Amino acid sequence: MTAGSAHKDVLDWTNARWDRLESAPALRARAAEMAQRLAAEVAAGKLPFLSTPFMPALELELADLESGYLKQFKHMLLLGIGGSALGARALQKAFAPGQDLPGHTGKCLWILDNVDPAGLEAHLCRLRAQDTLVYVVSKSGDTIETIGQYFLVKQWLKKELPQDWKDHLLLNTDEQKGYLRQEATQFGMRTLPVPDNLGGRYSAISAVGLVPAAFLGMDWRALVKGFTSVAAPLADPKLDAAKLAAHPSFEFALWGKALMDAGYSELITFYYIPAWCSFADWFAQLWAESLGKGGQGSQPIPAVGVTDQHSVNQMFLDGPRNKACLFVERAEGPQGLPFPADMPGIFDYLQGKRFGELLPAEALGTRMALCKNEVPLLALRLGADDAFAAGKMMALLGAATLLTGWLMGINPVDQPAVELGKRLAKARLGAAGLAEEKADLLAFTTGNRDERGF
Numbered sequence: 139m140t141a142g143s144a145h146k147d148v149l150d151w152t153n154a155r156w157d158r159l160e161s162a163p164a165l166r167a168r169a170a171e172m173a174q175r176l177a178a179e180v181a182a183g184k185l186p187f188l189s190t191p192f193m194p195a196l197e198l199e200l201a202d203l204e205s206g207y208l209k210q211f212k213h214m215l216l217l218g219i220g221g222s223a224l225g226a227r228a229l230q231k232a233f234a235p236g237q238d239l240p241g242h243t244g245k246c247l248w249i250l251d252n253v254d255p256a257g258l259e260a261h262l263c264r265l266r267a268q269d270t271l272v273y274v275v276s277k278s279g280d281t282i283e284t285i286g287q288y289f290l291v292k293q294w295l296k297k298e299l300p301q302d303w304k305d306h307l308l309l310n311t312d313e314q315k316g317y318l319r320q321e322a323t324q325f326g327m328r329t330l331p332v333p334d335n336l337g338g339r340y341s342a343i344s345a346v347g348l349v350p351a352a353f354l355g356m357d358w359r360a361l362v363k364g365f366t367s368v369a370a371p372l373a374d375p376k377l378d379a380a381k382l383a384a385h386p387s388f389e390f391a392l393w394g395k396a397l398m399d400a401g402y403s404e405l406i407t408f409y410y411i412p413a414w415c416s417f418a419d420w421f422a423q424l425w426a427e428s429l430g431k432g433g434q435g436s437q438p439i440p441a442v443g444v445t446d447q448h449s450v451n452q453m454f455l456d457g458p459r460n461k462a463c464l465f466v467e468r469a470e471g472p473q474g475l476p477f478p479a480d481m482p483g484i485f486d487y488l489q490g491k492r493f494g495e496l497l498p499a500e501a502l503g504t505r506m507a508l509c510k511n512e513v514p515l516l517a518l519r520l521g522a523d524d525a526f527a528a529g530k531m532m533a534l535l536g537a538a539t540l541l542t543g544w545l546m547g548i549n550p551v552d553q554p555a556v557e558l559g560k561r562l563a564k565a566r567l568g569a570a571g572l573a574e575e576k577a578d579l580l581a582f583t584t585g586n587r588d589e590r591g592f
């Protein structure tokens with residue numbers, strides 16, 4: 139296909155550099171095996187990310203929440219971390235950016251995904267409990283960063299609203315297990331379930347991300363429609379090798395794995411849709427936590443055009459030749475204000491142009507420079523940067539990540555390595571048991587050190 143493709147949303151493989159990716163043909167030959175595995179796992183209920191069996195009930199629930207309960211609140215305080223926060227933030231920045239602009243008077247979403255004492259206190263001092271819904275999101279229901287905040291926020295609510303505090307809490311957690319579920323049962327709080335087998339980073343298009351989306355008045359139905367248009371074919375029982383091979387997520391996965399095989403150990407995600415910059419962080423977590431296993435993987439590097447042209451782009455272009463790039467752009471953006479006529483002569487080339495013409499020109503310049511510097515580049519070009527397109531992109535990138543993991547022979551839905559740091563932190567705080575971790579901590583913190591003032 140030549141420039142000016144007839145398709146609305148396009149994956150442009152022109153500069154993907156398949157010529158350098160020797161393992162690609164052998165990987166492509168695995169389509170039948172992958173299709174069989176998809177069918178088996180979908181049938182066993184292990185891939186709700188793709189089959190979304192929870193969606194009909196959730197859509198009813200969201201419509202109900204949207205028309206009633208959520209309307210009462212001006213602020214939503216979301217307590218969650220990792221996959222329980224990053225999707226909601228990306229959606230907020232893309233589709234409800236008002237809060238970051240001067241003069242905002244509408245609804246606000248505050249996402250607390252850290253254990254920053256000053257940050258938490260600032261929110262509790264400034265928010266009016268009466269106007270605030272606290273949305274606690276934790277699939278496990280036990281994550282210390284989220285639950286630690288929950289204890290303090292619950293105490294704040296109880297103090298501010300002794301009668302009604304429970305009405306200001308909405309919990310999204312596992313249906314059966316975990317501390318949050320116990321809390322909900324004990325106090326009869328309003329809850330939503332995180333479906334079984336739906337891992338945090340694959341859960342943005344579930345209640346995890348869609349409740350904040352509904353709260354902020356986004357077109358969450360279009361997000362769901364876009365998402366399922368890409369995900370559902372992969373969950374179709376009639377999926378076969380040919381259909382999988384024709385699905386863009388499979389081609390992406392081949393590319394992702396073949397790049398790793400060829401020594402490309404870093405994957406830049408360059409977003410040239412400014413409001414979509416937080417999707418780069420969402421994808422970074424998805425790719426890194428899913429694929430960094432057993433010495434394999436490629437490091438995702440989130441970047442935003444044009445801002446990062448003036449920060450990290452020099453390294454992309456002329457640093458180590460170990461980088462590939464996913465370049466996300468839209469076919470056409472807003473034209474913006476016209477430049478004034480009285481500009482100095484050195485800016486003559488801007489005469490008669492509009493501010494919105496800078497972004498695509500710079501995107502093209504950077505994309506071409508990356509290609510000329512031999513960075514394998516896949517361009518994801520969207521016809522429109524709307525909620526439907528975002529849903530499609532999220533399904534595509536999620537499915538591609540999952541399939542890349544399968545091609546690597548690792549489990550893309552767990553994250554075992556991050557457990558060690560969590561256990562050590564708990565040991566440090568004096569949790570019961572953890573004898574080995576406590577002994578290791580002692581050795582690590584009391585051994586000889588090489589510390590020098592600066």
Ligand code: PA5
Binds near residue numbers: 220275276427
């Ligand atoms: O993607 C994941 O599974 C993780 O990033 C989790 O979302 C994160 O650790 C938070 O877990 P939980 O939702 O159980 O609190």
